[in-house]
Each structure stands twice: as structure tokens, then as C-alpha cells.
Amino acid sequence: MFYEAETNKHGLKHDPFKALVVPRPIGWISTLDLNGVSNLAPYSFFNAVSTDPHIVMFSSAGRKDSQRNAEETGEFVCNLAGWEQREKMNMSSSTVGPEVDEFVLSGLATEPSRMVKPLRVEGAPAHLECVYLKTIELVGRDGRHSYDMVLGEVVGIHIDDRFIADGMVDSAAMKPVSRLGYMDYAVVDEIFTMKRPR
Template sequence: MHYGPDNRTLPHNPLKAIVAPRPIGWISAMSRDGRLNLAPYSFFNAVGDDMVAFSSTGRKDAMTFAEEGGEFVCNLATWDLREAMNDSSAPLPRGVSEFDFAGLATAPSRLVRPPRVADAAAAVECKWLQTVPLTPLDGSEAVNFLVIGQVVSIYIDDRYVTDGLVDTAAMIPIMRGGYFDYFAVRPENRFTMRRPKGAGDYKGG
């Protein structure tokens, strides 16, 4: 079948079920006046060796706080924190702390003002670079915004560093699928492939 403007027979847009599983950017940000926001974004990824981006539908607090404060933190969403991560997506009034609502402790970041989730296995501290309005083909006003940050420091729980390498699977990251689906990355699902000769190895990811 084909799904598009001329065929909407499926009850939901299948894009999120196809572009999946997706990493979750669990974004903590602080407003100009020091209020905190914590929210998960599944339109999130690394977009360079030292840059990340997340996309917000509408000008939500994570985006506006990142702009106001000029900084944000991407906390790693993991299996043990799945319920708290989900709770932090509740539509709370502006300035009400999702940390408090989800029962999460904060820990100070190293180079940015917004704190990280204290129990997160890893957290990426970022300086806000720009927000790009994603204007649709028809030229109508943008409702989606791409928030780009440069990584300035990374926290990793020492338990997940072995022989100088981060053991991603041991942290059991969770990822977003379509609808209400999530996926967990576990050690038993890991496999390794070396790049073809001349294509490089660890450098550049």
C-alpha cells in the first residue's frame, strides 16, 4: 500500500512507526529567571561529532528555556527511569518543575546552568546555537522547530565505562517507536561490525 495525500486509509500517520526506534532526548533547560523544565523528545539525534538537535512541535518550554538561558542538557533515558521519563511529558503549566512532578533529583552540570537528572547514566551538556523554523512546502507558518546545540561536556556514570569505552547496552537505553511503543537496548541485542578497509574505525562514530 501507499500512504500519502491521496490515501489516508490508515488511522494514524505511519511515519513514527517506520522511523523507529528513535533515541530520546530527555531535555533539561532553565529559563532566564531560573525556572526548570524537563521533557522527552523523540525527534532527537546527534547531528555532528559535537552537535545535537531536537525538534519541537510548537514553541514548548524546553525550546524557549534553551533559547532564553542559552543552554540545555540531554539526559539519557534508560529502562530504570522509563516511568519518570514518561511522567515528565505531562503538560504542566510553564515554570512548574517536571523534576518535582516526576520525583527526580537534580545534579549540577559542569559547564552549563541547567542541572542533569541525578540518576541518569549519562548526560550531554550543550550550548544553544540556533532554532530553525521548519517551514512547510506550502509556505505556511512553521509549527515545527529544530533546536541545535553544541556539546561542551559529557557526564557518564563510571559504572558504564570499560577499558576507555562507553558500554551503551549496559545502560539499557530506551527508544521510541510508533504509537505507544518503546524499545529497550540490551546487551544480548548487541552485535559488532568493522567498517570496510579504508573507511575508518572509531573516529567520527
């Protein structure tokens, strides 16, 4: 099949775009508002975009609490969700007001960060402490704008020692949760290696 993405007339039950660009890692973003209230939300439009410096991004439709808090306080944490956190990660995606602490709502314990103020999800396989860099409005050719991309520089990295083996991160053991299309998720638990040609 073929369809023009701009008109999006594909004839399927749901937009297939998000089911094609998969799997997408989940950035479980924790922030604090100016009053010190914690916010926690999972973003499937999330990824690392640079290693020198270490930069990550998250993006969503509409200006949500995570974006506002990161912009106003200059900090956020990306908690990486593993298999053991999948249910609580999903619970933290509830649509609630900015006064609601999703750590409490989801029954999650917290850990302090070292270089930024937002709390970390206790038990997550890894955490990336970030300093906010900037927000980029994602504007289409026709001028439509509904998504913003938030960029942050990673200033501190926590890795659960259980997931380090032979001097390397054991990604399969972490079982990171990723988003597929629709309401579908996947977990990475099998890995293969290919060496680049010379």
C-alpha cells in the same frame, strides 16, 4: 501499500510515519527559565548530528518551554534516559504550565552541571551539557511550519562509570530507552558488531 506523504491518506488508524523511522533516541532536555524555574521534557525527535563540533538537536511541534528556555538563556542539558528512568521520564512529559518544575513533579533528584546552569537528572546513564546555537524553522514545500529544530553544541559530557568497560561505552548496559511509533518504546540491550568493508 503506497500513499502520498503530503496528503497523508494512508487508511490506517494512525499516521505510520513515526512507526517507520525507529528507534528514535530520547533526548530528555532540562532547562532553566529566566526566573530560575527548572523544566524537564523528553523529546523523541532528538539526535546527534555532528561530532566536530559535537552538536545535538531536538525538535517538536509548537514552541514549548524547552525551546523558549534554551533560546532565552542559551543553555540546555540532554539527559539520556535509561531503563531505570523510563517511568519518571514518561511522567515528565505531562502537559503542565511553565511554572511547574518537572523534576519535582516526576520525583527526580538532580545533580548540578559543570559548564551550564540547568540541572541534570541524577542517575541518568549520561548527560550532554549544551550551549544553544540556533533554531531552524522546519518549513515544508507548501510553506507549512509547525516544527522548529533547536541545535546545541555539546560543551560537557558526563558518563556514569558503571557503563564504561574496556575503554569503551557499554551501550547495552546503559539500556537506553527509545521511541517507536504510537505509544510504543524499546530498550537497547542487545548489540551486534559489523566491520565496514575496506
